Amino acid sequence: MHIPDGFIPLWQCAIYYVILIIALYFAGKWAKANLDEKRIPLLAVLAAGIFAIMSMNMPIPFGTSGHMVGGALVAIVFMAPEAAVLVFTAVLLIQALFFGDGGITALGANVFNMAIVGGCVGLYTYKGLNGIIGKYPSIFLGAWLATLVAAVVCALEMAIAGTFPLSVGVASMALYHAFIGLIEGVLTVIVIFALEKYRPDLLAWNRE
Known part of the structure; x- marks a missing residue:
């Protein structure tokens, strides 16, 4: 799902960077109001x-990759997609600079897909379904859907940029990440279950 340098025209990258800057502004305000000495280590x-x-990473045709993400996990634990924006900006920047995974010019797009789209889809799926199907099934579905939707959005971005075939590209990304999302859903449930059992004070819904 990492978009490398050169896959999106610079003028489109600039649009995603503007979105990233705005998101980081709100994420900074959220961090100032919500992060303390207990939650920063988490x-x-x-x-x-x-x-x-x-x-x-799992290679996907046409030059990108499939992998678990974690945007839903961060957003649900902190009950804020802003937390995912902070985490993914740092992680993706390090990966692009030192490991050649993703690109600097595509950083805005990658954060948009994994943190903003993934975090919001995961969190609001959980919130919407929690009262209907229960906490852990809604967490699982939120994490699965976040991975799938983020991958499809990534494919659409590259199709718009002209570097990814629309129908085959979207189908490939959706198919791979529908499977990957199942693993991510299980891991997300396991992590949150462990936090709720051993450190419930760190979960946002126990602090409200």
Whole structure:
């Protein structure tokens, strides 16, 4: 799902960077109001875990990759997509600069897909379904859907840029990530279950 340099024209990259700057502004305001000495280490631990799971790439035709994401996990744990924006901006920047995974020019697009789209889809799917099907099924579906939708949005962006065939590209990304999302859903449930059992004070819904 990482978009490399050169896959999106610079003028389109600039649009995604504007979105990123706006998102970082609101994420900074959220961090100032909500992060404390207990929750900053949790954010760092989740960032390290996300760095690890995103490093396990599955090649996808036409030059991109499939992998677990973690946007839903961060957004649900903190009940804020702003937390995902902070985590993914840092993680994706490090990956692009030092590991050649994703591009600097495409950083805005990659953060948009994985943090903003993934975080919002995961969090609001959880919120919408929690009262209907229960906490953990809604967490699972939120994480699965976040991975799938973020991948499809990524494919659409590259199709608009002219570097990815629309129908085959979207189908490939959707198929791979529909499977990957199942694994991500299970891992998201496991992590949140463990936090709720051993450190419930760190979960946002226990602090409201």
